[in-house]
Amino acid sequence: MTSLTGWRRKRTSFDAGLSYREETMSLKKALFATVLAGFAFTSAASACEVTLRSSDTHPDGYPTVAAVEAMGETLKAETNGRLCIEVFHSKQLGEEKDTIEQTQFGVIDMNRVSLGPFNNIIEETQIPSLPYIFRSTEHMHKVMDGPVGQEILDAFTAHDLIGLAFYDGGSRSFYNNQKPIHSMDDLKGMKFRVMQSDLFVDMVSAVGANATPMPYGEVYSSIQTGVIDGAENNWPSYESSGHHEVAKYYTLDQHLIVPEVLVMSKMSWDKLSADDQAAVRKAAAASVPVMRDLWAKREKVSEAKVRAQGSQIITDIDKTPFIEAMKPVYEKYVTSEKLKSMVQRIQATH
Numbered sequence: 001m002t003s004l005t006g007w008r009r010k011r012t013s014f015d016a017g018l019s020y021r022e023e024t025m026s027l028k029k030a031l032f033a034t035v036l037a038g039f040a041f042t043s044a045a046s047a048c049e050v051t052l053r054s055s056d057t058h059p060d061g062y063p064t065v066a067a068v069e070a071m072g073e074t075l076k077a078e079t080n081g082r083l084c085i086e087v088f089h090s091k092q093l094g095e096e097k098d099t100i101e102q103t104q105f106g107v108i109d110m111n112r113v114s115l116g117p118f119n120n121i122i123e124e125t126q127i128p129s130l131p132y133i134f135r136s137t138e139h140m141h142k143v144m145d146g147p148v149g150q151e152i153l154d155a156f157t158a159h160d161l162i163g164l165a166f167y168d169g170g171s172r173s174f175y176n177n178q179k180p181i182h183s184m185d186d187l188k189g190m191k192f193r194v195m196q197s198d199l200f201v202d203m204v205s206a207v208g209a210n211a212t213p214m215p216y217g218e219v220y221s222s223i224q225t226g227v228i229d230g231a232e233n234n235w236p237s238y239e240s241s242g243h244h245e246v247a248k249y250y251t252l253d254q255h256l257i258v259p260e261v262l263v264m265s266k267m268s269w270d271k272l273s274a275d276d277q278a279a280v281r282k283a284a285a286a287s288v289p290v291m292r293d294l295w296a297k298r299e300k301v302s303e304a305k306v307r308a309q310g311s312q313i314i315t316d317i318d319k320t321p322f323i324e325a326m327k328p329v330y331e332k333y334v335t336s337e338k339l340k341s342m343v344q345r346i347q348a349t350h
């Protein structure tokens with residue numbers, strides 16, 4: 001039997017929490033929960049006492065989905081089968097912005113998302129979302145594995161979330177269905193979808209193009225119908241979303257190396273014993289190298305696939321004008337001493 005919350009429970013000790021949550025549930029949450037309750041659960045996780053529901057926009061087999069599933073296996077082993085994770089991939093629980101809210105409310109237990117959709121609510125997440133802040137994936141790993149990364153994970157707590165781990169998100173570049181982009185001039189007046197973050201709107205405006213924030217799931221048809229000319233993303237997303245079918249010009253300007261994050265609902269977290277919380281953290285940490293390995297492989301597979309299917313890849317691009325043009329974004333968003341210190345420490349990391 002499924003509950004109306006993000007928990008699928010067998011243990012009665014969680015019942016007090018359930019009634020509190022039911023009392024405080026808004027109409028929106030209740031509606032969403034009703035949808036959740038309609039899902040048929042697989043028997044795979046049925047032996048578990050508590051199954052944490054985790055959301056992902058990507059399809060089955062995508063590295064992020066596989067990494068959280070691997071985390072679930074570790075967690076199950078660590079807790080002798082008591083705690084499990086069930087990944088709802090392919091946007092089954094909704095688009096990222098909505099699932100983030102549901103995770104804050106405790107309707108969804110865990111969520112694997114980009115840092116982008118958090119930018120407007122958690123200012124620390126803006127820092128790794130700044131254009132050209134990281135020189136390479138190795139630089140990003142070093143920063144996110146260190147104190148700055150930890151400060152960003154800690155910042156989630158004040159927003160009813162627990163930051164568990166960062167995952168790779170590759171580098172994001174522009175693609176469109178109009179023409180090959182060789183320089184910033186070519187971008188002038190074109191319309192690109194961005195994630196729902198003001199910072200990304202300003203980043204695209206800074207290079208003379210127009211930004212349209214919209215959910216990921218609307219991008220394909222919006223390119224097809226001419227609402228936008230293109231979008232920006234990494235190799236695996238460009239490929240798995242099918243965007244390469246409708247926007248074949250992909251220019252490797254690599255303006256963002258924005259990490260992905262795995263978060264847990266604080267409401268769900270607070271129901272766990274200290275030992276189980278430690279097991280969750282341990283399993284999340286163990287999934288990071290799994291993800292990095294899967295990611296590196298998938299980037300190559302996706303690149304080969306889109307090339308084979310006719311995408312035109314523009315690699316001879318001078319990034320310097322892009323870096324220069326996007327600098328005002330730093331001035332606008334890196335305002336407090338705390339954020340300035342983060343940027344300085346990132347730049348000083350080698």
Ligand code: GTR
Binds near residue numbers: 169195
């Ligand atoms: C992907 C990322 C998703 C989502 C998507 C987007 O690269 O993995 O979490 O943020 O981009 O552009 O919305």
